[in-house]
Amino acid sequence: MSPTYVYGLVRSDAELPEDLVGLGPSGTVSTVVHEKVAAIVGDVPLDRPLGTRDDLVAHEAVVDSVAAHTTVLPMRFPAVIEEEGVLEELLEPHHDRFVRALDQLEGTVQYTLKGRYDQDVLLREVVEEDSGVRELQERIRGVPEDAAYYDRVKLGELIVKALEERRDVDAKDILDRIGPFAEAVSATTPTQPEDVVNAAFLVRRDGAEEFEAAVEELGGDTHEWLKLRLLGPLAPYDFVPEE
Amino acid sequence: MTVATQTGGGGHVDRGGGGGSSGLADVVELILDKGLVIDVFVRVSLVGIEILTIDARVVVASVDTFLRFAEATNRLDLYGKGKGGKDLTELTQGMMEGGAKGKTAGALDAAVDKVGELLGGNNREEEQEEAPRRRRPQRTREREA
Numbered sequence: 001m002s003p004t005y006v007y008g009l010v011r012s013d014a015e016l017p018e019d020l021v022g023l024g025p026s027g028t029v030s031t032v033v034h035e036k037v038a039a040i041v042g043d044v045p046l047d048r049p050l051g052t053r054d055d056l057v058a059h060e061a062v063v064d065s066v067a068a069h070t071t072v073l074p075m076r077f078p079a080v081i082e083e084e085g086v087l088e089e090l091l092e093p094h095h096d097r098f099v100r101a102l103d104q105l106e107g108t109v110q111y112t113l114k115g116r117y118d119q120d121v122l123l124r125e126v127v128e129e130d131s132g133v134r135e136l137q138e139r140i141r142g143v144p145e146d147a148a149y150y151d152r153v154k155l156g157e158l159i160v161k162a163l164e165e166r167r168d169v170d171a172k173d174i175l176d177r178i179g180p181f182a183e184a185v186s187a188t189t190p191t192q193p194e195d196v197v198n199a200a201f202l203v204r205r206d207g208a209e210e211f212e213a214a215v216e217e218l219g220g221d222t223h224e225w226l227k228l229r230l231l232g233p234l235a236p237y238d239f240v241p242e243e
Numbered sequence: 244m245t246v247a248t249q250t251g252g253g254g255h256v257d258r259g260g261g262g263g264s265s266g267l268a269d270v271v272e273l274i275l276d277k278g279l280v281i282d283v284f285v286r287v288s289l290v291g292i293e294i295l296t297i298d299a300r301v302v303v304a305s306v307d308t309f310l311r312f313a314e315a316t317n318r319l320d321l322y323g324k325g326k327g328g329k330d331l332t333e334l335t336q337g338m339m340e341g342g343a344k345g346k347t348a349g350a351l352d353a354a355v356d357k358v359g360e361l362l363g364g365n366n367r368e369e370e371q372e373e374a375p376r377r378r379r380p381q382r383t384r385e386r387e388a
Contacts, residue, residue, distance in 0.1 A: 003285070008278075044287075051289040053267055060270045064260065076278035080287045089283040101279070112260065112273065123312075123319050137317065156309025159316055193308065219255030231260030231269055237277035 004086055006079040007040040007062045008235065009098050014038065014070040023050070023058035034091035037098045040066060041086060050078045067235035071106050073098065074235040101241045108183060108202050110239060111232035113215060115174060115196040117163065121225045122194070126162045133158050163193045170226070171197045177218055181211040186238040196226060200238035208233060 005024060010016070012033045020029040022042030031038040040062065044050070059077050066072045081090060091098070127133055136155040140148045167190070174197050179185050182201035190198050203211045212230070219228045259269060 003287075006284075049289050050287055056270050056274065057267065060274050063274075074274070074278040076276070076280045077274050078287055078289065079281075079284045081284050085283060090281060094281060119315060120319055123316050127316060127319070133316070140313075140317075152313040153306055153309045155316065156311065156313035159312040160309060163312075193312065216256055223255040227257065228255070229257040229259065231258075231273065234260055234273065235278075237273055240277070240279050 002083050003044045003046070003080050004083045005042045005044045006075050006081060006086065006090065007042065007059060008066065008075050009073040009102065010038050010040060010066065010070055011102055012036050012038045014066075014072075016040065017065050017069055020062050020065055021058065022062060023055045029062055032086045032091065034087055035095055037091055037095055037102070039086050039091055040072070044080055050080070063235045064233075067109055068233055071102055071108065072235045073101050073105065073240060074237055104241050105202075105236050105239065107205050108236060108239075109205055109208060109233035110236045111182075111201045111203055111208075111211060111215075111230060112199070112234060112238075113174075113178065113201065114198050114229045114231075115171075116192075116227045116229075117166075117194045117196055118225050118227060119194050122163060122166065123159065125225075126159055130158065130162055133162070160193045167193075167196050174218065175199060178211070178214055181207060181214045184239060202236055202239045203233075205233075 005022065007022070007029070010031075012031075012035065016029075016031065020040075021027045022029040023045070024043030025045055026043050029040060029042045032041055042062075056077065063072060063074045067074075127137070133155065136151055136158065140151050140155065143151070145152075171187070175185060175187060178199075178201065182203050184202040185199055186202075187197065187199035190196065201211065215228065215230050219226075222228070259266065260273070
């Protein structure tokens with residue numbers, strides 16, 4: 001009757017790394033196998049709620065360590081079920097669906113690419129190119145802070161707008177350049193004006209080196225104004241098939 | 244099959260991720276609201292549920308953001324080479340000190356402190372700066388199909 005944490009699903013013939021450390025008190029990670037699918041499971045802390053920093057990091061570490069070796073279907077954090085439910089409620093009734101999803105993702109990993117403008121470089125560019133921005137700066141100069149409040153808001157708005165216009169162009173360039181090295185791309189609109197791109201790429205394992213090289217080359221060409229951060233290889237978080 | 248997770252050779256791309264080497268900000272963005280959902284999972288009590296439901300993908304375009312950029316642009320002139328930098332004086336300085344910061348402090352700072360507490364401290368400076376995020380109402384995620 002003990003609760004069990006489920007990290008993700010793999011094919012039952014998949015080999016998992018040995019050094020996985022789970023979020024439960026024992027830290028152990030094992031598998032429950034049903035025909036072609038295996039659930040990656042571990043124990044759950046009973047004396048506290050889930051959701052600490054360590055829990056999140058442990059979940060990610062287990063799932064992505066497995067992803068580095070084999071195709072894994074990551075569960076959404078947090079996934080807890082009674083021990084006997086792993087077989088009876090999870091694996092048996094959904095076996096075929098899981099097999100289909102694993103087949104679909106077979107041989108792929110995810111990379112997540114984030115790009116952020118070098119703020120100073122871009123702001124300088126905006127100020128140089130945009131006479132409206134320069135005029136507003138002039139007007140603000142010498143005016144007491146409170147009196148210039150609306151002009152400062154307006155100035156910021158102009159800058160944000162200019163950054164977003166540049167972002168649309170630059171993000172497209174980046175995706176056009178890196179996209180061909182991936183099977184699928186899932187891009188989200190960045191939350192901050194200085195963020196250019198935040199995209200997940202589903203990449204074939206045997207094409208991972210080429211993909212990484214393409215990102216490195218992009219980084220080499222753009223490093224003066226763009227800071228790139230590449231996460232991966234990861235589990236295909238953004239490409240889990242919907243039923 | 245060699246898929247390495249260590250730093251790439253070129254050096255212009257910051258590398259991370261893959262088996263726990265990411266920072267907390269990366270992890271939160273990667274795993275929250277992502278992954279397979281099956282309706283068999285039991286409801287568990289979560290700590291920091293509000294934090295977990297922050298939708299990092301909500302686009303924030305607010306007065307606070309505008310003021311931040313106005314400030315950054317003026318600071319740029321102050322420290323920048325040329326481009327009118329030498330004309331700007333204490334006025335700009337005063338603006339920087341009393342500008343957007345003061346107006347966004349308070350509730351947001353408190354929220355950041357709470358995040359820090361719940362998640363065991365910020366490990367990246369950026370997390371503190373990205374406080375003005377919108378929150379979604381709480382909802383249960385465990386039983387979504």
